Amino acid sequence: MALFAVIGLGSFGATVALELIHLNHDVIGIDSIKKNVENIADQLTHSVIADATDEHVLHELNIQNCDAVVVAIGEDLEASILCVLHLKNMGVKKIMVKAKSKSHHMILSQLGIDQIVHPEEDMGIRIAQSLSYPMVRRYMALNNEHYIVKIEIAKNLQGTQYQNIIDNSEETEFKVLLLQRGSHVIYDIAPGTILQEKDILIVEGPVEVLRRLSQRFLKSYEIHK
Numbered sequence: 001m002a003l004f005a006v007i008g009l010g011s012f013g014a015t016v017a018l019e020l021i022h023l024n025h026d027v028i029g030i031d032s033i034k035k036n037v038e039n040i041a042d043q044l045t046h047s048v049i050a051d052a053t054d055e056h057v058l059h060e061l062n063i064q065n066c067d068a069v070v071v072a073i074g075e076d077l078e079a080s081i082l083c084v085l086h087l088k089n090m091g092v093k094k095i096m097v098k099a100k101s102k103s104h105h106m107i108l109s110q111l112g113i114d115q116i117v118h119p120e121e122d123m124g125i126r127i128a129q130s131l132s133y134p135m136v137r138r139y140m141a142l143n144n145e146h147y148i149v150k151i152e153i154a155k156n157l158q159g160t161q162y163q164n165i166i167d168n169s170e171e172t173e174f175k176v177l178l179l180q181r182g183s184h185v186i187y188d189i190a191p192g193t194i195l196q197e198k199d200i201l202i203v204e205g206p207v208e209v210l211r212r213l214s215q216r217f218l219k220s221y222e223i224h225k
Contacts, residue, residue, distance in 0.1 A: 001024055001026060002067040002068070003027075003065065003066050003067050004025055004026070004027050004066055004067060005027070005028040005029075005030065005061070005068075006020070006027060006029050006030070006069075006070045006072060007030045007031070007052045007069065007070065007071050007072060008071065008073040009029050009030070009031040009036040009037060009039070009040060009047075009072070010031075010036060010072060010075075012072050012119045013031070013070065013072030014029075014036070014040050016070050016072065017029050017040065017044060017070075018043060021044060021045070026045040026046075027046075028046045028063070028066070029046070029047040030048050030050055030061070031050075032050065034049050048061060052073070052083045052086075053079050053082040055086040058083075058086055058087070058090060066092065067094065068094035068095070068096065069087055069092050069094070069095050069096070070096045071083050071096070071098065072098045073098070077100065077101075077103075077104055077107075080097065080098075080104065081107060081111070084108065084111055085111065088112065096113075096116075097113050097117070098116075098119060146204075146205070146206055146207070147206075147207055148202065148203070148204045149210055150201075151200070151202075151203060152198060152199070152200055153198065153199040153200075154197065155197045157195055158196055158197040160194070161191070161192055161194060161195070162179075162189055162191060162192070162194075163191035163192065165195070173205055173206065174203055174204060174209045174210060174213065175204045175205060177202040178201075180200040181199050181200075
């Protein structure tokens with residue numbers, strides 16, 4: 001269990017805070033807007049109506065003792081930057097910041113923040129990915145070029161042999177981590193394995209290789225429609 005602070009409890013900040021609670025962490029929620037705090041106060045470890053641009057307030061809350069701080073003040077550029085400066089001065093080592101624009105991102109980068117998120121942009125990318133590759137249900141970025149993706153076998157591909165979709169010649173470029181069938185997990189998948197509807201493949205590899213793989217799944221999906 002870790003201790004996190006989430007500064008700014010709008011839609012994004014509240015979602016992050018509640019998910020951290022769901023993962024059994026302690027969370028301090030801070031916002032200058034009373035309503036935002038009251039909306040989720042009873043679900044957080046500690047919640048405060050306060051101005052996070054005031055360094056004295058941050059010290060009083062012992063924010064420097066947190067394992068990480070999420071600054072979700074996306075609308076007010078000045079407030080976001082001032083808050084980040086205070087956190088850096090206090091010695092907080094792990095800071096994640098929501099950026100609203102490219103200029104905001106650039107300033108945060110200059111301040112030494114390497115964990116910068118763009119919720120709206122990221123969501124747009126996820127939607128585009130799901131539309132382009134209907135077989136890919138979820139994905140996680142390990143870095144800018146390397147991903148783990150979750151591929152669900154559609155009804156139309158039921159009965160297809162595993163080897164007909166996964167090209168063994170590319171095994172050095174990506175890795176199928178496992179096949180999940182209901183509650184059963186298969187780590188060593190035989191080439192002749194017959195895929196079933198709702199089977200889940202977890203695949204790891206560079207984004208370009210995974211894109212080719214997704215296109216192969218899409219092509220097979222269209223052939224079997």
